Amino acid sequence: MQPLEFMNRLLSRTLVLGVLLPVLHGCSARPVSGPPPVADPVDELSAGGPITPVPAQAKFAPARVELGRRLFLEPRLSHDDSLACAGCHPLDRGGMDGRARSPGANGVLSPRNTPTVFNAALNFRQFWDGRADSLERQIDGPVNNPDELGSSWAEVVQKLGRDPSYVTAFAAVYGRPVTPEGVRDAIATFERTLIYRRSRFDLFLAGDTAAMTMEEKQGFELFQEFGCASCHQGANVGGNMFERMGVIGDFFAGRGDPSDSDLGRFSVTGRPEDRFVFRVPSLRLVSLTAPYLHDGSIATLRETVTAMARHQLGRRISDAEARLLELFLQTLPGVPEGSFGAAPR
């Protein structure tokens, strides 16, 4: 046997080891899961201020978003196939139905005012009482709530699983059949694209002083002066903290007819200090989403501004001031991004 031949044989015999050793040293690299994090392009100018422009949002796979859009518009998510997410959150009307309380699939009115779905992704928690810490978990609520969609995940999965187009779409997006996780992810992903931004106010914050009128600017001044910006702050002008409803005066005493839904965060934590504590709502789309407050008890923005100044700030403000504030608030929404308007196919 020649030396070379010997080497070959030796190599071929020890090759198994060569294959084994790397395995033993844990060579397998874990695939990166999920999309790469996109840095929030916070505007330098407004970094230190109470309100910041709405940053650009992360992009998602179109098929995933489209599936979410279909599901958002899908009435089969309700027990009787009568109500879709969009039923209470019409995308062409600021992401809520304009009612004080919304009827569920069974016609029963919801206990609280429907929040807009737009810019919901920017809120730190979902629901008025913040009981869901993500959009995905939020979806569990209306689906299972007998007075809302009145369905269950088993039912939803079964119904959608019968539709070949959904089976195909889920297979394409998730490589799996229809699952609750898939439905949740798709809808949440779609909702993350439902963003209003590039408002005149945001342009102003970015240095475009001509983007706002004098009165609007005066309104912004008042918004800060009065202390509104203490709570309604951040990119979403609210939605990043809890606050007690009626810090200075008792709101519910004035309104009357207290109910469990007024207890707010207390229902979640059970702490006495959380009584009447709610998530501070975002004011980004406030000019588009009347009526107002958690109970939808105030129909107009100006009235609401006045009431909030009184109960939260302990301040009586004039109509002129309220008007200026209202003018300012109307500069906040901007324009919606994404193509959510298409009818379900």
Next chain:
Amino acid sequence: MRRRARNWALAWGALAFGALVAVILGGLNPRIRRHEQADELVQRLMRQDLERSLAVMGVRYRLLRNYDEVVRATRTFEGTRAELDRVEDELGSDDSALLADRAAVVLVVHRKDQLIEDFKTGSAIVRNSLTVLPTLVAGLRGQPPASDADAGTRANVEELLRTLLRLALDQSPRLEVTAEKLRRALDVQLGQLNADQAATVKEVLLHADVVSTYRIRMDATIGALVTTPVVERLADIGAWHERALGAIQRLRTGVEVALIGVSAALAVLAMSLFFEQRRLRRRLETRVAERTQELVASNMSLNRANRTKTTFLANMSHEIRTPLAAILGYAELLEDPRIEVVPRAKFVGLIRRNGEHLLAIINHILDITKIDARGLHLEAVDCAPRELAEEVCVWLQQRAEVKGLRLDVTIADQGPFPHTLRSDPTRLRQILINLIGNAIKFTSQGVVAVSLSYDGSARGGRLLIAVSDTGIGMNEEQRRNLFQDFLQGDSSIGRRFGGTGLGLAICRRLVAAMGGTIKVESQLGAGSTFTVALPAVATAPAIRPRKEDPGQAPDGGQHRLRPGLPILVADDSPDNLFLVSKMLESAGATVEVAVNGKRAVEAAVASARAGRPFAAILMDFQMPEMGGPEAIAAIRAAGVDIPVVALTASVFKEDQAQCFQAGCAEFLGKPVSRDDLIRTLRAVTAAWAPKPVHAEQAPAAAPELPRAPPPRLAAVAEAAFDPERLLTMTGGDESLRDAILALAVENGPGQLADVGTALATGQQAAVQQAAHKLRGALLAICAAPASACASRLEAAAAAGRPDELDELFKALEHESHRLHDAIRAYREARSARPMRAAVA
């Protein structure tokens, strides 16, 4: 091979172990990765928790003016915590320490979350109040002071604002006390103010109260959230993971060390396998080379054997074809009726000679085949080697003489030589014939010497036979091939010297079968010496070696019988009787004749009774009165055991068998040649001892006669009969030939007349018998044409074709007359020269 199998088993075992280790380590790796990941996540969480706290502190100290940073930090922290949860769930550890640690983390994080939210809520309120307060104070400033008290109130309000603003950043108890004092003072001063101012101051006091209350709560909250032991609990988890990781890594290290060991063992094994394999391979190669060599050698020898056989077959083929061609060629010529009688007889003679040669070849082949088939049966009887050798020499003498060679038999001088010893005389004779015949064949001049000696010192005794010649000799290669089957010294020998090339091969076999050895020494051109050594026990007293025995001189002995050897010849054919008698008498025997079986029995019994039994009886088997077998039976019945040699025209095996069954010692076919007759009789009378009283003189040997008749005369006689062949049959005895011819001339007409008489009587059986008798007589004088006519007549008579008989008889008459004329002419020609023929 077993070792190799063991090695493989070891190799597979090691591989299996390696695979097991790989599986174990493969199972460990995800755990290790998860532990590492968890540890890293814990570190990250600790960092993020700090960032979260810092964000809260940033809000607290107004470095940040919104909560987005806190929310983001919280969200990041929660995301990391979710990842840690996932990793730890994947680890699936049910270690209670870890579970407790995880529960503790959940608790403290939840606590911190709440604290942060509380802080955010409270901080917003404080900030709101702190935002409102300056506005309120400024509003008061814008109004003109109504009184001194009013001025004092304003001063207090201003002071309160400053204190509260400072308090927002400074937790000094002194500021608290100051703020409290100012609030009380303002409370008192309210009543002194107008409604508007009072309302504003109330608001100021309300917000101051809010700031005081919430500020204390916020500072407590901040203190609590900063001191919430999130990092500590995270550190617990990290420590747990590090411990677990350490354990696993130690295990992995152990396994890896073991694996390296196994790898090394495998490498060593592979090396040893390699060397083992190389060793085996080399051994195999060597073996293959050896085998190849053996194969090549055996193939070469096979080839040689094959070539030898092919050569032999070619030779044999040539040897067989040559006589066959002659036979067929002459036979064809004979079919041509235009051929004259004289050449016919010559052709028949040629056919006969070639036939005999063919027979010799075939006999040789049969011999060797028989020996090879182990059909050789050896006798162990007493025999006299010297006599055997001399006898063989007598037989071969003529051949030696023809070539002018001297043929000597001597007893070597060394030691006593036994008269008899125990051996197989037949085989001994065969060996001697072959060796001496060979020597004669390959020697053209000089001497062929047969030397016998006996080595009594060897175990059981050894007979040594040496046959030397002064012939062509051999070179080394020829000598090597000499005893091989089918091979003469070289293939050209056969063409030059004739023979089958089997003689020595037969010798070798015979000698080997008898337990002896055969050797040859030779020098090319100087002659050869063959030496045979045979084990043989001496059975008779030794005789002194002697140079010469005048009484039994081998010189010319091949034609001779012992003087006065009494032989009885029984035959109903006077011609045959005469012929055989003359042959025997010319060889020195004393002959008595009997014309039929009955007479033969009488004569044999009488001789035995007289104490002088015949040495042998020559008996024709088809005789009137009493046939051969019956006669033998009668002789044996009379207690006479004289050896009988059968003499018959039949050559069929059954008849031969019948002869031996009847008790014949030997068998001779008609027409018998003188050589065969004498040789056979010598053989069967070898044991016969002459009675001392018997002293009848043998007739003197005939003197030399001219070898050949004048060619012209011979040509005349050729057509009717063949005097040359007749001479051969008589063993070269011209006087005997003449006597036979004379007898034929005398008896021939009578026999022809007998046939004519039988024909005239119309008895076909008689015709057949008469013709048969005539044919025998004609054959005896080699009168081929006449005997052929007689034969045809005989056959026609036997076949019952009477109409042909007259015609055939006429032909026979014609041929007989011609024959007689020819004989007469021949005799007249011969008698014209001086001759001393004993013609009866």
